[in-house]
Amino acid sequence: MIKRVRYNEIDFNKYTQCLDHSEQRKYSASKTFLDVTSKKQWEILIYNDYEAVMPIPYVKKYGIKIVHNPMLCQQLGIFSKKDDASVNQAFLEFLTKHYLIRVYNFNDCNQFHSKLGLKKNFLILPDSYEKVYARYSPKRKRKLRLDLDTQNVSEIKILSFNEAKSFIEANMLGLNKEEDLGGFLRIFESFYKLGHVQFSAFYYRDRIINMIAVYEDASTMVLLGTFNDKEHVRISGASVLIDKAIKDHIETKLFDFEGGELPNIEEFFRGFRPEFRPYGILESSVKTLAKNLIQLLIKGRLSALK
Structure with missing residues (x-):
């Protein structure tokens, strides 16, 4: 089960433990790194009881959250003991269903059933x-x-x-x-x-x-x-x-x-x-972002963006 956890609700001990023991470990997903680069504008998705975690940084425009990797934060994505394409796919679908995404970069270990764009590292x-x-x-x-x-x-x-x-x-x-x-x-x-x-x-x-x-x-x-x-x-x-x-x-x-x-x-x-080591990326144009916002409004999911 995947659920959203806002910043002030995160159990940072469990979050850090999951990162440190993950197959995909990245410095950029640490609390220290994200607090600085995003100015503490981030939350997480978790699978069960922190078995897998996915940090979600965002910016706010007119009170609406837009997912966007911050400056100097190259890779985020899903972190777990063993990379699992099915679990990753569930995170990906939750993300695209409930958030407006401008730019989100996964990490070079994450595998999916869907095909994503790739960037070089x-x-x-x-x-x-x-x-x-x-x-x-x-x-x-x-x-x-x-x-x-x-x-x-x-x-x-x-x-x-x-x-x-x-x-x-x-x-x-x-x-x-x-x-x-x-x-x-x-x-x-x-x-x-x-x-x-x-x-x-x-x-x-x-x-x-x-x-x-x-x-x-x-x-x-x-x-x-x-x-x-x-x-x-x-x-x-x-x-x-x-x-x-x-x-x-x-x-x-x-x-x-x-x-x-x-x-x-x-x-x-x-x-x-x-x-x-290429890594996956989700990216939307400003025009697509506006279109996706309208769709979320129609489907009554605006509360998830605040």
């Missing part, structure tokens, strides 16, 4: 660094071998959020609105204060030319952001920073590249020879 599973490095492409290995002149005038430093902020503001690409940048900075700052995000910078001639933001929990390292000064891309500082993060943690933690949809980004990530 790449992971490196825990292993010895020597084995991981040996799998890098020849091109990536060349990029990591900095010439002596570059080595003599470059270094890697860990930055505070305030030190990282101005470089992020100047070099964050792909945002359409100023408020989007503000949203990313809010999330980065919150995770930094909680001790989950580290900013690593590559300095060249005493100037930052590359920076990465990496989220960390007990079992995962996540590349939340890569920021580059376009004038110095030939130096490959981003590759050096990512390689160092992998080298420092890959023996005990999974490394999640958090994406790969854009061709140039996919090519860059593939140079590290990660595993390809």
